Amino acid sequence: MAADSTDIQRGTLPIPDLEYTGTVTYDASDPDTSYPPIRRLLPPDGSPNVLVILVDDTGFGASSSFGGPVETPNFERVAAQGLKYTRFHTTALCSPTRAALLSGRNHHTVGMGGITEIATSAPGYSSLRPNNCAPLAEILKLNGYSTAQFGKCHEVPVWESSPVGPFDHWPHPGGGFEYFYGFIGGETNQWYPAIYENTSPLEPWGTPDEGYHFMADMADKAIAWTKQQKALAPDKPFFTYFAPGATHAPHHVPKEWADKYRGKFDQGWDKLREETFARQKELGVVPREATLTARSPGIPAWEEMSEKLRPALARQMEVYAGFLAYTDHHVGRVLDSLDDLGVLDDTLVYIIIGDNGASAEGTMKGTTNESFIINHMDHLETEDYMIEHIDDLGTPDSYNHYAIGWAHAMDTPYQWTKQVASHWGGTRNGTIVSWPNGIAARGEIRDQFAHVIDVAPTVLAAAGIPEPSTVHGVTQRPFEGTAMNYSFDDGDAPEQHETQYFEMLGNRAIFHKGWTAVAKHKDPWLSSSHGLDADVWELYNVEDDWTQSHDLAGEHPDKLAELQRLFLIQAARFKVLPMDTRSAERFNNELVGRPTLIQGTSQVFYPGMKRLSENSVINVKNKSHSVTAKVTIPESGANGVILVQGGAFGGWSVYTRDGYLKYTYNVLGMNEYTTTSDQPLSPGEHEVRMEFEYEGGGLGKGGTVTLSADGHPIGTGKVERTLPFMFSMDETVDVGIDVASPVSSEYGPTGNGFTGDIAWARIDIGEDDHSHLADPEHRMTIAMTKQ
Known part of the structure; x- marks a missing residue:
């Protein structure tokens, strides 16, 4: 039985329990015994389900819904049942937009003035949402909603992002979501994602060869969760936040989806902007009298690009287009599931097509592998190399990003791109709102100014839930957004978000x-x-x-x-x-006042530890270091990984194969330097060790490898060069197994677990650190590429 929504005071959350004040009898069989029935907490009558879909790194001019070249029939289907907002804005960057969306406050108010990796102790830049700004999901949950998040979360402070938390700023439980299925950080490999279910690391159900892709997987999870929620609590509305890693780099998509756009971008990005602008005027998402802005300074014209390279450049855009179309397809599956359940008409749907403008983080010529960029080794990715690897784009053999010119075209008709909060190209994102049972208008356009902070107050207004004055005993800072409901059925209503x-x-x-x-x-x-x-x-x-x-x-x-x-x-x-x-x-x-999770010169790991990001482990780059482990070799000999960091596009692995101890250093997926022991390890207990003597003289230099067992050298080798800045955006340190893509081509992505026993493993670093030689400006480039 549900509580009557009219007799619940919802301004204080959690809603206080009321003590029974009637007659208390001695015997429950006494006819005077009477207690009111227990009533389930539900939102006010008529509160809709809420589905907020936030697409990643997609500019105003990408989707066909807003005149772009990429067919998005499911976005358009929602628009036909509702409204297109042509002047909806984000913050120009990932983490800040998400923090603002989920809190109803400006991004600096909730500490997210930048991405989490560059947080400082200044209140507007700490990456810590203050407890006087309770998130929307928490407010809805405490009012009786079921809540779930799927996909990307880049709001967790880096020093809290390990599998031991704390979890106060994770979606579950700190963010108010009862269920979370997704990844923590700016991006993930769509073929080999770093998934968490709630707060536990979870491996994908399959490999790319078996048909796995994260976009499809997260849609499956969202559909399954929704079906269960409606089967068990059909009268309880849900709040689902569906935030794909798409279309952020890496642009990973099944080949057949990219091939649908083969030849569609051979005209180049300048001509594409003109074509898109013409369609935008026809659709009415920009006025007829609007002017197409000039190409932003510093961005090359298509005709300036090497004619030899243009097929590879065009393929980059074909892959991106396929990625966005593939995303739309799986959004359509989620919508179909709601329709099948008979709840779509009673669901307030937001489709925000981009958390910022399109990404200009792929260099002037794009890349087959972002690790070239983040390691300042893009000189190795020559035109010939890119042409040679054109067929890898979008596949598990790439970690690709398109050229800056395509990003600018995806932001048509505006100046600039993602990161540039000064101009609409960085902040204006086409947005669709639908609620068939709550919005009478169909297929109409709304030109009132709106901002991502407006979503939370809009949802509460639609649900009839007041903005709480206190949450968990803390007086709340009011929402800073403006509810958009006033514009739902009045396209001529004066805009209310004026500043x-x-x-x-x-x-x-x-x-x-x-x-x-x-x-x-x-x-x-x-x-x-x-x-x-x-x-x-x-x-x-x-x-x-x-x-x-x-x-x-x-x-x-x-x-x-x-x-x-x-x-x-x-x-x-x-x-x-x-x-x-x-x-x-x-x-x-230390200078900016940001905590560091790992300090010192040594770190010990134990079996079962995995999914440890580079922010959670000691840094071995640009210095001498060693890896030591106490292992037990079975009578049949040992195979499998002892300790690993990174993946197929960069990293290192200490492992055994047919009993031999091995060490492989992978440079950008281009070179693997492998050292093998002279003889196999005998059965029994051993302390094995890999010592890397860095040759010095700068960053990313090579070194000498020595393998030993029980203090005795058993093998030597040479690594010609190393990665100076980062092994991977999302691949991790794992004990006893190499999850996601494999560092070494000698073993596959599955079945590589160590067949012996590991008591412990340890990394020790030397005192010859050359990291101080790093170009400080490139460090910022790395951080911004990660979001």
């Missing part, structure tokens, strides 16, 4: 009552090179200039000054200050 600041990495802007003042501090592919006060401000009249193509700063200096002052007021109000454009300093944990 909004933007800031990311010094790129900043202010929108206020039809005007925007903007200042771009840095390009996405360059570091900060000057002070904030040297930035040039531009001024645009939004009423007359939809695309920010006509700078009016020289004509209206008073208006510009007024908006600059307003930006500073908003910046002070929402914890934007002090703005932080530093590079190298933000990687000094």
Whole structure:
């Protein structure tokens, strides 16, 4: 039996239990014994199910729903049953957008002024959501909703991202989600994902050869969860947050989906922008009188690109298009499941097509493997190499990203891309809202200004749930967004979200009552090179200039000054200050006040430990180090991995094969340097060791490998070069097994577990660390590539 929604006071969460104040009898059989029945907590009558779909790294001009070249029939199907919002905005970056979406507050308010990897102790940049900003999922759960998140979570502070937590900032339980199935971090290999179920690492059900892909898997999990939820609690609405890793790099997709777009992008990115702009005008998602902005400075024209390389460049875009179409397909499966259950019409659906603009983090010519970029070794990826590996794009043999020119085309008709919060190309994302039983309009367009912080108050308004004043005893900071419900059935309603600041990495802007003042501090592919006060401000009249193509700063200096002052007021109000454009300093944990999970020169591991990210383990790069393990070899000899870090695109592995002790160092998937013992290990207990003597002289240099057992050398070898910055975006340190893609080609992605026993394993590092020689600006490039 459900409680009458009218007699529940929902302003304090959890809703306080009321003590029974009636007559208490001695004997339950006494006729005067009477207690009210236990009532299940449910939201107010008429509260809809809620499905929020947040696509990753997809610009305004990508999806066919908003005039783009990629067919997204399922997005369009939802739009036909509801509304397209043409002026919906994000923060220009991943973690901040997600934190704002899930809290209803600006990203600096909840500590997410950047990504978690560059957090500082400043309140607006700590990556710690304060407890006076309870997340939407928690509010809904405490009002009787079932809650679940699927896909990407990049809001966990890096020092809390290991399998031991703490889990206060994970989706489950700290984020209010009763169930979580996805990955922690900025991206994951779609063929070999680093999955967590709630807080436990979980391996995929299969390999790529067996048909596995994470996009399909997370859709399967979402469908199964929803069916169970409706089977067991049909009167209880759900809040599902469906956040694919798609279409963030790596752009992994089954070949047949990429092949659907073969030849569709041979015209190049400049012509594609013109074609997209024409379709956008036909659809009405930009006005007829709008102007297509010029190509942003620093981005090459298609005609400037090597003619020899253009087929590889076109294939990059074919793969990306297939990836987005594949994503739409699986979103369609989730929608079909709701339709089959008979609940789609009673579900408020948000499809936010991008958490920022399209990603300009793939270099001017793109890449077959992001590790080339993050390790500052892209000189090895020559045009000939890219052409030779064109067929690898999108497959398990690549970790690919498209060229910056394609990113700009995906942000048509706007200037700039992801990271650039000053211009619409970084922040304007096409958004679709549908609720057949709650919104009368069908297939209409809404041009009112909206922002990702508006989603939470919109959901509460639709559910008839008040914004709580206290949650878990903590007085709450009010939502900073504006509910969008006023526009649902009135396309001409005056916009209510009249003022909004933007800031990311010094790129900043202010929108206020039809005007925007903007200042771009840095390009996405360059570091900060000057002070904030040297930035040039531009001024645009939004009423007359939809695309920010006509700078009016020289004509209206008073208006510009007024908006600059307003930006500073908003910046002070929402914890934007002090703005932080530093590079190298933000990687000094002690300097910026960020905790470090692992310290010292030694770390011990035990059997069962796995999925330990590079933030959770001691750093062996650019220095001498050793790996030691106490193992027991069975009578039949040993096979399998003892300790490993990384995967098929970079890493190292200590393992045995046919009883022989081995060490393989994998450089970018291009070279494997393997050292093998002179004789197999005899049955019984041994202390095996791999010593790596770094040759020094800079970063990424080689070294000499010595293998030993029980203190006696049993093999030597040479590693010609090493990875200076990162082994992998998402591959991990694992004990007794190599999960996900394999470091060594001598064993496969499955069946590589150690067949003996491991008592412990240990990494020790030397004192000859050369990491201080790293280019500090490249460290920032690495961080921004990860989000």
